[in-house]
Amino acid sequence: MGSPAVPRPLGRLAMRFGFSAGKQNAKDRKHIMSSSAIAVIHSGSNDKEHWIEAGRCYQRMALRATALGLRNAFINQPVEVTSLRPEFAKFLGLGDRRPAPGKRTN
Secondary structure, rough: OOOOOOOHHHHHHHHHHOOOHHHHHHHHHHHOOOOOOOOOOOOOOOHHHHHHHHHHHHHHHHHHHHHOOOOOOOOOHHHHHHHHHHHHHHHHHHOOOOOOOOOOOO
């Protein structure tokens, strides 16, 4: 997503004084809105086995895109907030399935 890699102490300092949720949201929105396509990967069940399979699916897709010369980026912020997942799933038409990050948040 265009963020540079920096040493951890410098990153902590930057996060403390230079970044905010609003700024990050604006940056993410700009990147998303300028994308030619977005893929959403979800798992059939909310358990480790399915999280791993979803991760493998993303890995295969990202590697293939890279091999084809297509840029891609991973963004999971929409599912990091547990209370937003049902709304996101409804927007995507996922029915009873729910998008979930690769860790439990509840």
